Amino acid sequence: MEGDKGCFHEASFIDQEGQLRTLRVPVVQELARQGLNNLPEKFIKVHPDQPITASFAHDVKALPSINMAKLRLGTEPKVRAQELAKLASCAKEWGMFLIMDHGVSSNVLQGVKDVVKGFFGLSFEDKKASVGSYASVENMGYGRNFVRSEDQALDWIDRLTMKAAPEGASQGLHVWPQRPTNFRQGIEQYVTETRKVLDDLLEALAESLSLERHVFIKQFNPKDSEINVRVNYYPPCPRPDLALGITPHTDASALTLLMEFDTTGGLQVFKDQKWHPVPWPQDTLLVNVGDMLEIMSNGRLKSPWHRVVTQMYVERFSVALFYNPASLAEIVPVRDATMENEDYKKVVVGDYLQHYYKVSPTTEKQAIKFSKA
Numbered sequence: 001m002e003g004d005k006g007c008f009h010e011a012s013f014i015d016q017e018g019q020l021r022t023l024r025v026p027v028v029q030e031l032a033r034q035g036l037n038n039l040p041e042k043f044i045k046v047h048p049d050q051p052i053t054a055s056f057a058h059d060v061k062a063l064p065s066i067n068m069a070k071l072r073l074g075t076e077p078k079v080r081a082q083e084l085a086k087l088a089s090c091a092k093e094w095g096m097f098l099i100m101d102h103g104v105s106s107n108v109l110q111g112v113k114d115v116v117k118g119f120f121g122l123s124f125e126d127k128k129a130s131v132g133s134y135a136s137v138e139n140m141g142y143g144r145n146f147v148r149s150e151d152q153a154l155d156w157i158d159r160l161t162m163k164a165a166p167e168g169a170s171q172g173l174h175v176w177p178q179r180p181t182n183f184r185q186g187i188e189q190y191v192t193e194t195r196k197v198l199d200d201l202l203e204a205l206a207e208s209l210s211l212e213r214h215v216f217i218k219q220f221n222p223k224d225s226e227i228n229v230r231v232n233y234y235p236p237c238p239r240p241d242l243a244l245g246i247t248p249h250t251d252a253s254a255l256t257l258l259m260e261f262d263t264t265g266g267l268q269v270f271k272d273q274k275w276h277p278v279p280w281p282q283d284t285l286l287v288n289v290g291d292m293l294e295i296m297s298n299g300r301l302k303s304p305w306h307r308v309v310t311q312m313y314v315e316r317f318s319v320a321l322f323y324n325p326a327s328l329a330e331i332v333p334v335r336d337a338t339m340e341n342e343d344y345k346k347v348v349v350g351d352y353l354q355h356y357y358k359v360s361p362t363t364e365k366q367a368i369k370f371s372k373a
Contacts, residue, residue: 007124009133009158011147025144029158030124032235032315039239045153051241052309062279063286064090068197069101071204088208091289095304096269098284099201104193106283111186113261116317118180119160120233131160132174140175146247146361156243156310158233164191165227166326191227191321194285198255198323201287209300215334216254216296224326228253232318234266237310245308245316250365252356253290253322260286260318263311270305278306291356292324295344295371298333305365325349347371 007030011023031040046052069075070083090097119127133141140161147154162176163169164187170176176184202216234245245266260266264280280286294303325331327350347370356367 009143011144015149021150023147023150025147025154027124027158028156029120029233029235032237036238039237039242043154043156044239044242045244045247046242052244063094063096063098065098065100065281065284066090066287067101068099068103068200071200084204084208087204091205091208091301094269094271095289095302096278096286096306098281098286099197100281100284102194102197102285104190104197104285108186108190108193109259111182112190112259112319113317115180115183115186116231116233116319117262119177119183119231120158120317122179126179127177130179131177140170140173142177146357148361155246156234156237157245157308158235160231160233162187162229163226164188164229164321165195166224169226187229187319190319191229194257194321195227195323197285198257198321201255205293205297205301209297211334211336216293219296219325219329219331220254220323221326221329224329226322226324226326228322228324230320230322232308232320234308234310234316234318236313236315238312240310240312243310245310247361248305248307248363249361250303250305250368251288251290251322252292252353252367253288253324254292254296255323256288256290257321257323258286258288258318260316263314263316265311266308266316266318268307268309270307275307290322290324291352291368291371292331292349294368295333295347295352296331298335298344300334303365303368324353327353344371 007027008024009027011025012020015021026040026042064086066087067083070079071087087097119130122130127142131142133143140163142160145159160177199217199220202220203213206215207213232246237243248270260280265277267278267280268275269278278286289301289303291303293301329349330346331349332346333344352370355370359367
């Protein structure tokens with residue numbers, strides 16, 4: 001392949017004959033560092049006659065920003081009720097929303113940016129020496145995920161995945177980078193602060209849907225609920241019209257919390273039969289409804305189909321937290337007399353995640369069918 005110069009991730013998959021195969025996947029950061037003029041064929045996602053449309057500010061419909069301070073108990077009742085109504089409207093319409101006044105300190109956010117950029121600023125050899133790679137369900141460590149065949153078109157991305165909760169979840173695994181030396185400290189501090197935000201949102205979302213306030217949060221035991229952290233790096237791409245940073249998908253989580261930095265303009269959500277760029281004002285975080293919350297809410301909320309496009313001249317970083325009940329927990333859809341159809345069945349979290357990783361990537365919203373009665 002053009003310009004690979006020996007820098008590869010290894011990805012394992014089961015082929016159609018049931019045999020375990022290992023594929024060497026070029027490291028896109030190293031390809032970009034070489035200043036490619038052409039996109040390697042392995043990363044071409046679409047036919048040139050049907051180019052991918054990038055994000056432009058003039059065609060963006062702004063997502064509402066939810067003010068977390070107004071959602072807190074003790075806020076003037078009318079103000080809080082208005083913010084809850086806004087939250088319900090946006091969550092139902094888009095499946096995602098921005099949050100402001102979230103209470104995560106600027107020092108903590110800056111700390112995340114510093115350690116992420118510090119890691120991806122290392123040479124490929126130093127990154128590989130700093131952290132391991134594991135082809136498990138969560139695809140933890142530094143490398144690639146969702147590689148299923150040799151002829152699959154690949155995403156223009158490098159990523160790093162860690163399990164930050166429950167305590168001891170990654171014990172014995174070399175998934176936390178050793179460089180920068182404060183990488184784990186910076187990420188874990190961010191997880192501690194944002195977990196409070198996610199818990200508050202689970203309660204507020206239930207209340208906004210006229211459900212009992214604790215109906216979602218009670219399925220998240222603080223001692224064994226899970227938070228996976230995925231750091232996404234999208235280097236400049238020579239042909240943004242032909243490549244994708246992440247293939248269209250839904251998230252398997254209950255809630256996903258996303259921060260981005262250095263540039264905006266990559267995330268898009270599919271709605272009304274077309275792709276919409278998602279705006280991202282500075283100092284806001286984005287919250288995404290995942291499949292687990294769709295199941296818990298019995299379809300009152302839907303996980304959105306979304307993707308990431310690439311950009312030619314700039315790199316983009318994002319950090320996603322995927323929040324779920326414990327792997328062995330059984331989640332039960334909320335039933336009430338107002339719902340004529342009970343479309344969703346109870347599922348064990350770990351069973352659903354295994355199914356999700358087994359079938360992904362897909363060309364449509366398919367994994368959620370596992371939970372349909």
